[in-house]
Amino acid sequence: MIIGIPKEIKESEHRVGMTPSGVQALIQNGHAVYVQNSAGQGSGHSDDDYLSVGAKLLKNIEEVYDISEMIIKVKEPLKSEYSLIKEGQIIYTYFHFASSLELTNAMVDSKSICIAYETVENYDKSLPLLTPMSEVAGRMAAQQGAKFLEKHQKGCGILLGGVPGVSPAKAIVLGGGVVGTQSAKMLAGLGADVTILDISLDRLRELDDIMPKNVKTKFSNQYNIKQEIQNAHLVIGAVLIAGAKAPNLITKNMLKDLRKGTVLVDVAVDQGGCFETTKPTTHSSPTYIIDDVLHYSVANMPGAVPMTSTEALTNATIAYAIEIANKGWKKACNENEPLKKGLNIINGDIVYKAVAEAFDLNYTELNI
Numbered sequence: 001m002i003i004g005i006p007k008e009i010k011e012s013e014h015r016v017g018m019t020p021s022g023v024q025a026l027i028q029n030g031h032a033v034y035v036q037n038s039a040g041q042g043s044g045h046s047d048d049d050y051l052s053v054g055a056k057l058l059k060n061i062e063e064v065y066d067i068s069e070m071i072i073k074v075k076e077p078l079k080s081e082y083s084l085i086k087e088g089q090i091i092y093t094y095f096h097f098a099s100s101l102e103l104t105n106a107m108v109d110s111k112s113i114c115i116a117y118e119t120v121e122n123y124d125k126s127l128p129l130l131t132p133m134s135e136v137a138g139r140m141a142a143q144q145g146a147k148f149l150e151k152h153q154k155g156c157g158i159l160l161g162g163v164p165g166v167s168p169a170k171a172i173v174l175g176g177g178v179v180g181t182q183s184a185k186m187l188a189g190l191g192a193d194v195t196i197l198d199i200s201l202d203r204l205r206e207l208d209d210i211m212p213k214n215v216k217t218k219f220s221n222q223y224n225i226k227q228e229i230q231n232a233h234l235v236i237g238a239v240l241i242a243g244a245k246a247p248n249l250i251t252k253n254m255l256k257d258l259r260k261g262t263v264l265v266d267v268a269v270d271q272g273g274c275f276e277t278t279k280p281t282t283h284s285s286p287t288y289i290i291d292d293v294l295h296y297s298v299a300n301m302p303g304a305v306p307m308t309s310t311e312a313l314t315n316a317t318i319a320y321a322i323e324i325a326n327k328g329w330k331k332a333c334n335e336n337e338p339l340k341k342g343l344n345i346i347n348g349d350i351v352y353k354a355v356a357e358a359f360d361l362n363y364t365e366l367n368i
Contacts, residue, residue: 001325004068006061007039010075012283014042014306017072022314024053043310087111096270098245098358111348119243120342132312136302138182141265145234148263156261161191175238176203183236237266237274244354245272252276260292269297
């Protein structure tokens with residue numbers, strides 16, 4: 001199979017779809033890999049690194065899309081890429097369709113094969129291709145929250161961990177999955193007073209067992225969320241419903257209950273956000289203020305730490321990429337149920353129900 005690795009064009013996105021080690025593995029399996037010039041530079045991988053493992057370099061993104069049977073990316077195609085995608089071409093990347101009708105319609109129109117990292121799902125309901133970036137984003141959420149609590153950043157001016165004789169900041173984490181767990185670990189390590197909310201009692205029991213004493217657990221419902229956020233300095237939104245739009249757990253009306261300078265970090269922004277007032281931001285302009293509450297909702301948080309993120313992502317995606325390339329997407333998906341769940345749009349049909357439901361579009365039952 002001919003595989004293309006284009007340079008990411010989303011603002012402040014420094015990751016690349018595959019490290020040289022991943023490219024080498026594909027080539028060793030008999031496939032040709034074309035990498036766009038300087039695609040890996042932001043992640044610390046030079047063109048020579050890719051050439052040394054047998055990749056071929058192409059000058060521009062148009063050439064990469066034109067020659068490739070499968071495109072391996074990090075982020076969803078942007079508007080300038082829509083016309084480059086060919087009928088039957090495999091696009092293997094993060095899509096997060098439920099947050100963008102425009103992207104969904106564009107991929108339907110392209111008649112491409114869209115395999116979304118975020119909906120590949122193991123038998124135990126874990127999401128193996130989303131997990132590494134969720135781990136990065138969860139840890140970054142705590143770091144960014146700590147930074148934006150500073151007064152000159154428009155936060156309330158509290159030190160996350162406090163000091164002897166002075167109380168630490170109160171941090172609320174909505175969701176006890178991968179992002180929430182990683183956020184809580186980091187917040188606890190920095191000394192914050194942490195409460196993590198989730199709707200699963202089994203998960204809350206697990207967290208109660210493994211977390212340090214400055215992390216408390218609480219059942220998540222509207223009443224408890226409203227009570228907890230009133231005294232919070234930092235709230236991290238970390239709720240995920242695979243492939244679907246995230247629920248709005250904090251409404252605009254609830255902002256009046258928050259302290260002035262409270263920081264909201266919405267890690268679920270790619271899926272529409274946990275807060276009603278969430279809108280996607282960028283690393284160059286990461287925050288905005290509504291009703292004296294500071295919002296941080298960068299849509300590609302792990303892009304700020306591309307050396308870590310790219311390696312972690314390749315570690316997770318490479319085995320599936322090899323399977324797709326070796327067998328073709330139909331056989332690979334029929335023989336691998338977790339990978340099959342990554343199919344979102346095929347030849348103009350939406351085959352992932354949560355995506356169709358997000359926009360009230362036609363759903364086609366998967367039949368390959």
